[in-house]
Amino acid sequence: MLMIVLLAFHLTHQPNPKAITDRYGNSPLRAVIALQHQLFQLLLREPITLSLRYLYDPHASADQRLQIFLIFNTDSPEREKLELRLTSALQSSEFYQIYPFQLIPPHTNHFSTLQKLDWVNAIAEIQKAETISPKGYYLPRLFPENLDHDMVKICEQLSRVGQERFLLEITLQPYNNPSERTKSLNALEAILKAHSKASNSAKDAILETVIKSAQNHQINYSQNSLFTYSIKLLAEQEHSLSNLAISWLQNATNSDYASQCHPPILTREGEWRDEFQQSLQATRQVRVAPLSYQHSPALQNWYQEFGNQTVSKVFRGGGNSIFGDGSTAYSNPTPPPQPPTGYSLPNANPTSGSLVSGGSSGLSKATQGWTTSQPALMQDLLPLRHLVTLDEISSFLRVVIPDKEPPPPQKLTAEQIFNSYPNLITKDKYIVGINDQGKIVSSDWNESPHRLVAGVTRCGKTNFLHWLIFQFLYTDPERKVYILDLKENNFRFYSTQLPEQVRKRVIVATKILECYELLKQVYQEYERRKDIIGDYQTIQEMVDNGGEYTPRLLLIVDEAALIPEKSKELKLTIPLTEQMKKPEIANLQANIDRYLQYFATTGAGFNIHLMYCTQNPKSDVITTQVTSQLEERLIFRITSDTSAGIIGEQLHSRGVKIPEGKDGKGKVYMKGVEGSQYVYTPLIAVPPATAIAQTLWNLL
8 A cells, every 4th residue: 555644744943052951951962862762762653654854955045945844654544543643742742842843734835845856866875884794794784873963064064065955864664574574583593593603613803793793683673663764865966965975974873884884876867767766756755665686796796695595504604705805894775675564563572581692592582483494594684784773773863953052133124124035025925024043934825814913012013013014015006904903003104104005005994983894895895706706716716717806905903802892882872772773883893703704714715814913812802713713823922821822832831932121022923834933023114203215115
């Protein structure tokens, strides 16, 4: 059965080193590594393939150049239950407090990025070093673990290579071939038995190395879950791959081990083009590529001469030399195996017995019930080339651990951001601000049609709204903005300071009845769009197919808590007999809520967008039918309890909070479809405090 992508998570931003040291002390590296290992150990108890990926794209915006993904794949029939368990395990872990991986909804840009790999023209595959003796001795060498590897140097090296895209992939797939596993374990046992019976023979340094490796395999592979693995670098060009692969090996293992490895390079049009296509397709499908037995010449010769010989014959000195003196250590240039599915893993965790270094009794106990009457052959050792334990590969399966605190982000003004990144402001996207890493953060009207903005007075909400309104109007001269401003002072300059052609595009209501009438206007436009959409699903689909151009419309409800308050005040000033003649007044709040619910639940398809602003979105302020549609949430300074009600978590529990006063003004916690992060929203100058000719508003 072909596996399907189950879940994909995106790391919204790299952790702040200061937050890590605050939590784990001045030497946090080992603690964070242990934290990562514990999480992967927990996740891999499920019937999944796990893939960690680093995508570097120098052509992307600054905040998107290096992206990190966790992807899970399965052929389990219980997909929905497994999805819930994996999401819960990740988001309830301590790991999540440092690494905020967010679920990527299907059909989003991030999701499609993982599948679009047509740009890849070369692949370097990191595989184990293998030792071959002229006497026929053979074993791959385990990956040595480096507990000080933090991935920082590798990420920095990617950024220095040049204008070229790279993808680093580490994929683990459960090894479910019990018969093959049994043969390999029996072959290891046979090596140690044969060596013990020939212990009086002359010392052989290569043999001693192989015996030690066999003991290590015996200890690690008989009592732990095994995985087939894929460690790859995918690139647009071939020339930098070899150096990057060796550098990765040196950092994840050690220089001695890396010197014994020569990662093969597979290219789209090269000698190994078929293996290239297999490897690329496996990356797309989030699996380990199937086995190919086209070996290097050295291993081909060894296999032909010794592959069908028994282990006891070779390790008692019965083999024939085909290489001359010395031995060869190298990595195989072919993709690793695709293990069969549908098998249950043999019991790899016996409750009795122990493995003794240098002996075979432990392995005998661990493999009781698996043994075969067939003598162990040398070729039975070959599958070990493609297998690892989680401990063994943990230095590769590592999320970057920053070793130094980045400089604080520069607080740019709206004018500076606009002049520096004009290409990021489009009809579909606007710039929110700059995150803690100094990268631009954008938002997409298509992916998040409606928004909730919350924060106490003087926290920067209104300034952010001005910045958003400017971008909304700037990208399309036919757009209009409707504002319910019951505070009566936040948006006055739109009708007094801006040119006439702009005033017509921003309609502001400051009285509760005016707000109601304004909503009726928006509803009339809503009904008009329903009439012209025809059989199309959305207005945008109609426009794309040659229909009437219908621009986006933005409705802003500022300080929503004033709606019920002002509605009650109005009713108190109007006699009951007059209210009976005007039922819309008697039910004013309910009628306003009804309109807002229409726009929240169905407005997106008609290019009508709702932005709801409040200090505290309680149920008497905003209905749950509306809040459930506000997918993107921008939380300025606010109480911890209130933040829990808005985004389902207390901001203070994340180790960082928005400070009071000048330092916290304009800083927002943004939670949307592509993750959560802190963002500094820029200050935008408005008239009359600044002459309009010196502001961005002069561009409208």
